[in-house]
Amino acid sequence: MRDFADLFTALDSTTSTKAKTEALAGYLSAAASADRLWCVALLSGRRPKRTVTATRLREWAAERAGLPLWLFEESYSVVGDLAETIGLVLPPASKYDDRPLSDWIKTIQALQTQDDTTKKPAILTAWDTLDGSERFVFNKLLTGGFRVGVSQKLMTRALALATAQDEAALAHRLMGGWTPDTTTWEALIEAPDPQADLSRPYPFQLAYGLEHPPQELGPPQDWLVEHKWDGIRAQLIRRGGQMFIWSRGEELMTDRFPDLAPVLDHVPDGTVIDGELLAWDFAADQPLPFAALQKRIGRKTVPKTVLRDAPVVLRAYDVLEFEGADLRENTLRHRRKHLNFINTLPSDIPLRLSRGLEGTWEDHAATRAAARDAQAEGLMIKRLDAPYVGGRHKGDWWKWKLDPLTVDAVMIYAQAGHGRRANLYTDYTFACWKGNELVPFTKAYSGLTDAEFRDITKWVRKNTLERFGPVRRVPPELVFEIAFEGIQASSRHKSGLALRFPRMARWRRDKPAAEANTHADLLEMLDQYG
Amino acid sequence: MVLTLKPQGLYCPAGDFFIDPWRPVDRALITHAHSDHARPGHKRYLATPLTKAVMRHRLGDLTCQTINYATKQKIGDATVSYHPAGHVPGSAQIRVEVGGEVWVVSGDYKTTDDGLSTPFEPVRCHGFITECTFGLPIFRWTPEDQLRADITAWWQRCAAEGKIAILGAYALGKAQRLMAGLNPDLGPILTHGAVEATNQVLREHGITLPDTCVVTKDTDRKAYPGALVIAPPAALGSAWARKFGPRAEAFASGWMALRGVRRRRALSTGFIVSDHADWPGLLEAIQATGAEKVLATHGYTATFSKYLDTLGYDAGILETEFTGEDADPEADPEKIAS
Numbered sequence A: 001m002r003d004f005a006d007l008f009t010a011l012d013s014t015t016s017t018k019a020k021t022e023a024l025a026g027y028l029s030a031a032a033s034a035d036r037l038w039c040v041a042l043l044s045g046r047r048p049k050r051t052v053t054a055t056r057l058r059e060w061a062a063e064r065a066g067l068p069l070w071l072f073e074e075s076y077s078v079v080g081d082l083a084e085t086i087g088l089v090l091p092p093a094s095k096y097d098d099r100p101l102s103d104w105i106k107t108i109q110a111l112q113t114q115d116d117t118t119k120k121p122a123i124l125t126a127w128d129t130l131d132g133s134e135r136f137v138f139n140k141l142l143t144g145g146f147r148v149g150v151s152q153k154l155m156t157r158a159l160a161l162a163t164a165q166d167e168a169a170l171a172h173r174l175m176g177g178w179t180p181d182t183t184t185w186e187a188l189i190e191a192p193d194p195q196a197d198l199s200r201p202y203p204f205q206l207a208y209g210l211e212h213p214p215q216e217l218g219p220p221q222d223w224l225v226e227h228k229w230d231g232i233r234a235q236l237i238r239r240g241g242q243m244f245i246w247s248r249g250e251e252l253m254t255d256r257f258p259d260l261a262p263v264l265d266h267v268p269d270g271t272v273i274d275g276e277l278l279a280w281d282f283a284a285d286q287p288l289p290f291a292a293l294q295k296r297i298g299r300k301t302v303p304k305t306v307l308r309d310a311p312v313v314l315r316a317y318d319v320l321e322f323e324g325a326d327l328r329e330n331t332l333r334h335r336r337k338h339l340n341f342i343n344t345l346p347s348d349i350p351l352r353l354s355r356g357l358e359g360t361w362e363d364h365a366a367t368r369a370a371a372r373d374a375q376a377e378g379l380m381i382k383r384l385d386a387p388y389v390g391g392r393h394k395g396d397w398w399k400w401k402l403d404p405l406t407v408d409a410v411m412i413y414a415q416a417g418h419g420r421r422a423n424l425y426t427d428y429t430f431a432c433w434k435g436n437e438l439v440p441f442t443k444a445y446s447g448l449t450d451a452e453f454r455d456i457t458k459w460v461r462k463n464t465l466e467r468f469g470p471v472r473r474v475p476p477e478l479v480f481e482i483a484f485e486g487i488q489a490s491s492r493h494k495s496g497l498a499l500r501f502p503r504m505a506r507w508r509r510d511k512p513a514a515e516a517n518t519h520a521d522l523l524e525m526l527d528q529y530g
Numbered sequence B: 001m002v003l004t005l006k007p008q009g010l011y012c013p014a015g016d017f018f019i020d021p022w023r024p025v026d027r028a029l030i031t032h033a034h035s036d037h038a039r040p041g042h043k044r045y046l047a048t049p050l051t052k053a054v055m056r057h058r059l060g061d062l063t064c065q066t067i068n069y070a071t072k073q074k075i076g077d078a079t080v081s082y083h084p085a086g087h088v089p090g091s092a093q094i095r096v097e098v099g100g101e102v103w104v105v106s107g108d109y110k111t112t113d114d115g116l117s118t119p120f121e122p123v124r125c126h127g128f129i130t131e132c133t134f135g136l137p138i139f140r141w142t143p144e145d146q147l148r149a150d151i152t153a154w155w156q157r158c159a160a161e162g163k164i165a166i167l168g169a170y171a172l173g174k175a176q177r178l179m180a181g182l183n184p185d186l187g188p189i190l191t192h193g194a195v196e197a198t199n200q201v202l203r204e205h206g207i208t209l210p211d212t213c214v215v216t217k218d219t220d221r222k223a224y225p226g227a228l229v230i231a232p233p234a235a236l237g238s239a240w241a242r243k244f245g246p247r248a249e250a251f252a253s254g255w256m257a258l259r260g261v262r263r264r265r266a267l268s269t270g271f272i273v274s275d276h277a278d279w280p281g282l283l284e285a286i287q288a289t290g291a292e293k294v295l296a297t298h299g300y301t302a303t304f305s306k307y308l309d310t311l312g313y314d315a316g317i318l319e320t321e322f323t324g325e326d327a328d329p330e331a332d333p334e335k336i337a338s
């Protein structure tokens, strides 16, 4: 695994795309087939599942290192990463064995079904056989947390360099539900694949944020303007009499959306539709809030109540394949014509067309301003004369999002960050006023500069009222503007609401705590946008 | 009480002197020349000859008496001697004996032989004041010969790729110790002015360093293909470094053990090396003193002293006053990480 650990170190220690691509291409041309297949799998998120609980690993590592558990925990809080902490506290390996990556993964997979009495000696032996970055990689594989800063695109490019194959063709090959246990390097990458996997989606086209006035895009008639729906981006694939639903993260989600099954009979075979999954109010024929859809995220099976209360539709905005023909080279104007059949379907079929909006840029600006009322996040602007291009491709697709919602809130608790930020207070709990009482309603840890975090850290140290483990209660004095994307009712929170993507937009040094927003203000927002 | 804490710093009432005081005093015993230990403004200094030389260079003229290692000197009712700390050339632990009770103030130290500084010698004592900059079990240094091999391999790789190798290391101690481990036959060794100034002081005092060439504003930086440049960490990524053209940068520090720090600095290469003791080094040194009382200072003091307690020592914390600006750069993770 030495070579793979070296690759990991190289990828982890540079921000240069060129250096990363070269390092990865080097590995992919040199490593054994089974190892490079695993490398591609790991870098595309096909990680082995967690093999041992974090609690056991901590205990075993502390025991092996001869440390009390509290000292292990203190070390962990400085390092901020369990796999790394374990790698660092263990004594150096007493014997060295350069087994291949795929071999180690086999060992790890075999342990998954064993009990702790079998796992422990196997893991202790591994720790004593691996050093430095190899031990770190092993621990990451063991905890199911292997990640490295390599995008799918970068990996595909490196693979193209290593195999002298076309990048787009490789991107296509790499999609789908394969794992190194179900295929081989030869079959996945090298063999001609006439019976192309029926389920394979196309690489999704992604949009850039619009940072200039839309007028600069030229006449609005050249563009398809539609709502930016607040759901889950998906491709619906119907091929060979079967249907598949893929997320943008290349996750096969068909089982999570059984309510889409009726679509199968109303779409011709050989069709791939790009659209947004939305929880749907069939009576009103409009989307439900995003929170309704959230109940399906992270579940393998969907309870009946969710299917009943928050059924789903696919709101189609593009078609990449129709009646077996790949349409991606065609213009959007042309592709969209193939979607018109959706308007003729019965209303109980869970497929809807995302309608294009007519008007001047000024009309569109007004629609955007009211987008929240339509359960949308803003507008999408797509060039009508452009083909469908996988990945991010500047100039054809723009997202024109609404400005975030904001409230001014008072910091009441602070907690230290992790890793490099372990000695800075970066995670805060915020409250709003309810009469004379402060009601906590959200946490946030991002959005400020390092200098601001340092200033606040000094202030927290000086002004701590109480400590609860890593958390410090502070006097309600500092006010922050909290930006967020949405607000929803929540019975789990004391405030009765929860924010989506909260972050600190700025530190309001100008504002006294008494002038922060009230709970009533938030309830009003909930009423309006929830 | 042999030693006690005053607002000016650590004080010995029997001898009426301070050790590494942070505010001006009448008589200061200095462990080593790093600026968090050797501060300006004291009336009289006592230090090893090398420490005196470096202090003169850094702080200007000062009244300093010198003392060699292992020489006993009576100051008031206290008997004082200096012993090698292995931290940087000239660095010392200070032993103070009053009425048969012996305390040792470690200053900064490391237990491994860096090939340049006089190696650390444990001194038996009743009470030991230990630094613990790296007092957590996550810190374990690369063995010296491995380190030298790693740096040499990196330098050769850079040269083969047509790049200048720029190695960031603190100007006093770390830079010279790394230099001493280099083979000058592999290529020219260039230095930043701050590093060369220390080199000169050490060479004048009989320390052998490989030949170096200082980079000035008139230096033709393209005229040294295959060179290794040793510079203070602040020079990494700077306009000064960019003038070398194609180059690779590396940083040598104990903090390079942490992935978060390496990533934050976005350095392709980090060498895990420190002039402070690592975790095994600290524990080994403390045990070798035979001390019953151990006070931790400089670093992860709370955690470290708590752990020493569980090992059966009577451990505590010695609070020191930290000054941000002048502190030993390696003692401050904030500074090196930014």
Ligand SMILES: [Zn+2]
Residues within 6 Å of the ligand: B032, B034, B087, B108, B328
């Ligand atoms: Zn020092």
Ligand SMILES: [Zn+2]
Residues within 6 Å of the ligand: B034, B036, B037, B107, B108, B298, B328, B331
């Ligand atoms: Zn120091």
